Amino acid sequence: EALWVSLNQPALTGWGSEMSLSNTIDGVTVETIGGELRVTSINLRKKGLTGNIEVPELGNLKELTYFNTFFNSLDSYIPQELVDLPKLEYLYLSRTSINGFPDDQDPHVEATTGGTDVHPGKGKRTEQNVWRGNLHAPTNPGASVLKWLYVTHTDSDISSADGLQSMDAEWFQVYSLEGLYVWWNRGISNFPFPAEFTNMTNLTHLALEGGANGDGFLTGNLPSDLSGLSGLKWFRIPAHEQLAIDLDTIDMSTMTGLNMIWIGGCAVSGSLPDYFFDGTLPNIYQSINSWPGGSSPGAEGAHPEVAANQGPYGNGFNVFQYRNNSLTSLPATLWQNNPGIIQPEFAMNDLTTIGTKDLSNQNSLRYLRLNENELHEDLPYLSWNYTLSGGIEIQNNRYVFKHMLYVPPNAPNGETVFELYKNVTQSGEFSYVPQKPFGQARTISVAEGSEVTLNDFDGIVTHADNQYQWQKDGVNISGATSRSLTLSNAQSSDAGTYRLVVTNPNISDLTLTSEPI
Template sequence: MRVYTLLLSLLLTCIIQAQVTPAEKAALQAFYTATGGSNWTSETDADPTNDWDFSGPVTNDWYGITISGGNVISINMNPTLVNTGNNNLTGTLPNEIGDFPFLTSLVLTAENLSGTIPPSLYFLNSLRVLNLGRNNFSGTLPPQISQLTNLTSLIINQNDLDGELPIELTMLGNLQTLDIDSNNFFGEIPIELTDMVELKVLQLSNNPFTGYLYPEYGKLVNLEEFIFFNNSITGTIPEEFGKLIRLKKLRLGSNNLSGILPISLKDLINLENLEIYATSISGEIPDEYGQLINVAYFNLSQNRISGNLPSSLSNMTEIISFNVSNNQITGTLPQSYSSWSLINYFQASTNQLTGEIPDTYSNLSNLTSFVLSRNQLSGELSVLFSNWTNIENFNIQFNSITGEIPETYANLINLEYFNVGENNFSGEISPLFSNWVNIKTLILRDNEFEGRLPDFSNIFRSNDFFQINDNRFQFGDFEDEFNYYDQTLLSFTDNPQARVNDTQNLSSCAGSSITLSTVVSGNANVYQWLKDGTAITGATDSDLVLYPVAISDAGVYTCLITSTIVTDLTLERNPITLTVNATGPIANIVEDKLACDLDGDGFATFSLNLADIEAQAFGSQTGLTISYFDALGNPLSLTSSYTNTTASNQVVTVRVSDTGGCYDESTFNLITTLPAVADTNADVTSCENYTLPPLNADSNYFTATNASGTQLQEGDIINTTQTIYIHAGIGNCADETSFTITIEQPVTADQLEDVTECEFYTLPPLTTSNYFTESNGQGTRINEGDRITETQTIYIYSKSGVCTDESSFTISIDLLACEDSEEAIKSKFPNFFTPNADGINDTWKLNQELFLLEGIVTIYDRYGKLISQFDAINGEWDGYSNGRRLPASDYWFKFEGIDGEINSTGHFALKR
């Protein structure tokens, strides 16, 4: 038994020591030496159990090595896929790397290897996984890559490889992952790559590839990731991309793509990342993209997209990041986006969005970044946004948002960047905002903020930004913290600020006294008054007293205020324009006031508009006061409801005074009047319009009661039915009557043309009129169908209400109008003509008035010789025959009707 155990132990020892071939062990030694094995992290750490000890057998304990069946089947120097420097491999890959015939996986990612990839590596035809990413390999991919026929994953991203992709790469029919991101490959992607139907991950980004996106990519139906950004690809996104229904990531940014977004992408129902940014794609975002309900990352920024944001995108309830910045999007922010309860990142800056930020966005409680800068948004910030307690970046710069920043925003304690600059905000900044303990950038510039600023000196650090310039802040608002901000922060801007105090226009008179003032907060202010832009010597107080005022003191006064604490800011007072009059202010004329004396005792209560009286007395003058006195010089206390103390007519003196004690006076009268009596007009009905008649001097027309509406004048024409009001007097003395003008629409009589008939004329039907034998519906009324047998004028008369209209026509009864009478036919043939070119009877032709004769006319001379022949309707004879001018004489004619029924002969004279 002991012998058996000893033999078994010796056998196992031999097997363990012979786990790999000498060639593979030698290849491991070469790999170790070429990549600086003695400096590997796994060799220099405190754990010797995984060291590569070439004095003994190769085992699975060696770091990164997997052995099976006596062969090395896997080398993985970065088993945890750390991004950089996982095991500190340096140097190059030795050619012996090809001496592992059973190697299925080679992972050397995120090391510091360089040089070219050894040709021997391409003979590892058992290799399934090759990951050399994030190193410094150079050179090209050779055609021999096609020998790695079992390869399912090829990752060589973030190296310095270059050249064109060999077509042989597309022969790797088992490949599922191809990642060549961040190299220097160029040229066009071989179209044969679209036949690699097993591909699940295709990462081609950050290479200067040219060409376009092939429609044939639609054949890669197993593709889950298509990442192709930062290249030089042109053209459009093919509709065929909609066939990649297993796709989870589609990233096509930073290319030269154009055209529009294909609607077919709506079919990518498994899509989680849609990132098409920094291209020239235009058009609108299709509404159908709302069907992409699994999208978490949506990035269409830096394109030329226009139109509105589709409300259908609210169906993307899994969305985490939304970015459509730097486009040409218009319209408002859809309220429906409040359904994005998971969203962290919302950016739509640099567009043309209008309207308000919807209150419902308060539901976006997971927001960490909200950026809507450089739009045309308006309205006020909702107090409900204080729910965004996770927000770190809040940027609405360059809009037209108004109001105050709600005090409840003090809850946003995770804020690091807060930018509301270049808006129309006003009011004070809440002292509670000092709770923003993580703030690093606070931009309030270019608004209308004012008042004491919170103390941020315990929060801001040396690399922070604080901008408050171009507001209404004064020294006292931040002078206690100024030295800290100015000396500690990376950027602190407080200059300039808006002018202080109100603009004033004051007047005074020579010899009086006037004080000009400015009020600015601060404990160490220095004042300098200026007149017409020039400093006034000794005028260094907040008040400037001018006494005695001289004519030369007139001008524009300002004051520059500096501070010995806030040393970088100068405030300027709004201008005071001082007018100096030699005689003081002027009291302008005030209109007399009227009130109704109902009982005739001379007293009444006047309704006085004191502001209007003041405006009349001051005119364009400012800085004045007003007071009132009676005829004896006693002060009067006028109120809006005042009863006169002098019967019938009380004189009131108006005194206008300036601050220097100068004044002027004028007067107006309080006059009582007796009740008025308005004119009375009866109701009237008129056709089409009505002209207003004259009224007595104290009455006036109005379109509404109580002298309201539009005032009308006599002679005005009324075109519509309405009630007109006649108003006389004012106030309680007024009287008013009214009358109704009814305007009826005009009628139109039928129109008939004059007519000539042979024996009688039958009256035709009319529409709304009647026949009469005399004008204005007089004489005998006759009816349609009546026969008129003698020449006369018939009148057509129409009437509706007070509106009438009339037309007339003449019926001529003439036997010559009878087509079959001998006289009528004979009248058709002229007795003579005079062809002398005077425009009168220059040719001989039939008179075709009243009725037509159709047939042939033949002309003979007196010897029976044929001279001319022509059509009776259109023909004529000009006195020539065969170009020869015939003499004055009698000539004969013969007419033959086309039906043979009418034949006529006769003669006529040619006169010259």
């Protein structure tokens, strides 16, 4: 009754043990336990409620297993009495504002003033008001039987920093949890990834995500030993720029239940492992920064399950939006075992190889984005019977003319791969200018009067149609138009910075320059 009043509902009459509450309040389930009526479930989703749930009497509902306030307008902190209920298994608080403890009662944060945060001209979300707040774990995490915690969308405005302000690391000691969802809570920050995560052996769904603008809150390092998480299906932790994930030291191959991993936007480094694509993880169908089809599990309080192999475009990986990290290589199995890739974006990494130059099995590509890496290999050849509407971006790599001007084995009429790229991007952009300097910077010391040859970096830029020009201190050297430059009888006046500039009439708008010597 106290909860009902706190939600600004009319006072109940005739309250008593003989009344079936489920016939009085829609969404409340009452069962007879031990000869007495007991509330076992409170489902208030989408009721248009206002008020709060700051009701210590909730602690009296010892048989309550399910509590859901999805999509209401509640300005409230979460009573510890609710979190500590001995039989509570499902706690859904999404799209409900979460307020801090009263200023003089919360030992975890400094005193703050509460209130809704209205941002003129920003577009307020409906049925969702927010105060700054926190979410405390059960007093005895190890004794909790909670299975699902879902706390999302607690900020009032799409560009605000209000809503949930903190959460206890002790949530990762609630080892009964099967699903832990905390996302779009823009106020939370600087949350070190808990080492206890590796002990959450019952966990099937983990989703920890920053707000819509990509502001993450996880910091530290993802633990390297994930062998105890074989039942994890969803592993969604994107957009945490300060969370280090080293794929060369972290082994996820034992996570055989995994069918979605989303780590794009974190500080990811190393080589993308084969086991994502070679069948080691038999149920996996999305990876890196992809989003599976269908609604989010448990988004509205249903008991969530995720069916394997139900991506939006059929089975297999198809969306890779993985940029601005330190990935060094891709495996060939990524492309070989996933012919339906539509959006491969690996820009702004440290890639030296994409694993193959044969992408002719990819017939669904919308774009190919490999720009701003360290790629120095033949451009991959594609299937040439369709158009990439989103274009191809390969600029700011270390490609040279021979990588772009070879004739691929599937060229219809002997065209170069560059010509075919031009053809398949007619409705989109093909960006290949500029390229980073080729070769490696080096310093050469010679005795005065000796002879020294500056070579073309071991044939890196060899191509029959190349045109060469050596420069000293940025000025062309007259007559120095070969791949190598020999200085006979070297003098101190020859000291300086030398570079080789290379052009090719087949790609007239691209000029390549070597690293300095």
